[in-house]
Amino acid sequence: MKIAHLILAHNNPSQLESLVKRLIYKDDAVYIHLDKKTDFSQFARLASLPNVIFVKKRVKVTWGACNIVTATINGFKEIIASGVAYDYLNLLSGADYPLQPPAAFHQYLSAHQGKAFMSYAKMHSEWQEALPRVEQYHLNNFKFPGRYVAQKLVNRVMPKRNVPSGLVPVGRSQWFTIPVACVRHIVSYWQKNNRLRRFTTFTWAPDEFIFQTILYNSTHCKILVNNNLRYMDWPAGAASPKMLSMADHEHIINSEHFFARKFDFEKSPDLLNLLNQRLEQSANLN
Template sequence: MKIAHLILAHSQPAQLERLIDSLQHENAYFFIHIDRKVKSSHFSFLASRNRVFLISNRERVRWGAYSMVQATLNGFLAIAGSGIAIDVVNLLSGSDYPLKSAEEIHDFFAKNPDKNFMEYRFIPEEWKEAETRFTEYHLTNYHFRGKTMLQRWMNKFFPARKMPDLLVPVGKSQWLSITMEAVQFILNYLDEHPEVVRFFKLTWAPDEIIFQTILYNSTFRSKLINNNLRYIDWSAGNASPKTLDYEDVDKLLASRALFARKFDMARHPEIFDMLDKRIHSHS
């Protein structure tokens, strides 16, 4: 079972290296997308690591914009073109960390070879607040003077937008673990449906909707598991999840999730040692 960990990172090279170390396995490969807003030279030392690939086609990622989708697609393309017979693509951020040993993670996917793990809710029935993300026009992905005013006028005078290709919209968390077969389907679908790409470029936070929607509206629907295998604490109700610390260790280790987010080694370095000690003592 060969796993490609596709990691989207923009800071803290040492924390990224620790994440890679924690997932080391003879059948683990690492494809790293470094945000174009930061100097790639800070991360270049990782290129000498075994089975680590720095993605050359880098995006300048902005929150809520299609650039996040494009960064992920650049990773998918790099994996597809690597010549490695990858079975599973596991999308992570540089602030994630595993809750199980690498051996346990590989065993889990070996026992679930055809399943695609992603979180999705039906829009608007189960995720009402997300509906305006795609019914209204959003120019988040574009950068020009007067775009805020133009966006306001577009939404005032233009009709509500509708999903192209009769797609039923679903989505939630962008983080997922899917088969290489599903990744190739997504790449082929978007290549054959440029109108879907254009639509999502005008959508707010499309990274939380586009991949789930494409797979849900395909023959892959029967292979979707509505669980992204991540522990994420949204209990504070903020725009970003809680940064986990030592007080969360017991809850993290009691979780059946394979991964958790988010962590900050600069603020809470002790949690990494605590997790490693407990994980490897039980593996």
């Protein structure tokens, strides 16, 4: 079993270093896409760690915009181009942290070989609050004065949009663990479908549905498991999960997930210490 971890990061170099060191295991590799807006020099020391690779084709990432999909695809492409026979790809952010040691994660994936772990819900029936993301035009990928006024005008006169090729839109959380065969399918489909790429340019937060949608509408749908193996606390109506703190510690450790998000350990250093102690104890038991 070989895992390629792909981390999308933009800040907190010391926290990212802690995450990377907890992921390094046997022949696994850690690929890091560092936001192009971020000064690389603060993170350069990580390149000296074993099996740590920075994605060369960096992208300036904006929250809710399509460029995060581009950044993720660039990471996928580099992992595929490496020629290494990875079994799984594990997509993380720099605000994630493991709850179980790598050996336990390997054992779980080996016991469920070939399954794809990602959260997904059908927009038209289970995640209807997300429908405006695909049915309306969004100009968040463009920077010009008055773009939000223009967006309102466009949506007032234009008909409701539909996902190209009759794809059923599904999604929820962008973070997942999937076989590399699924990664290859995503990259191939994305490259071959100009209409989908253009459509996605005018959506909001496509990273939370585009990958699930591509796989759900393919032969890979039969291996999807509606569980992304991550603990998150989503407040009602919130656009993103809450930042976890010491107050959430019991919920986190009792979750039985392999990862959790979101963390800011500069604000919660005691939580980092507790998680590391638990990881060390779990590793010693194996």
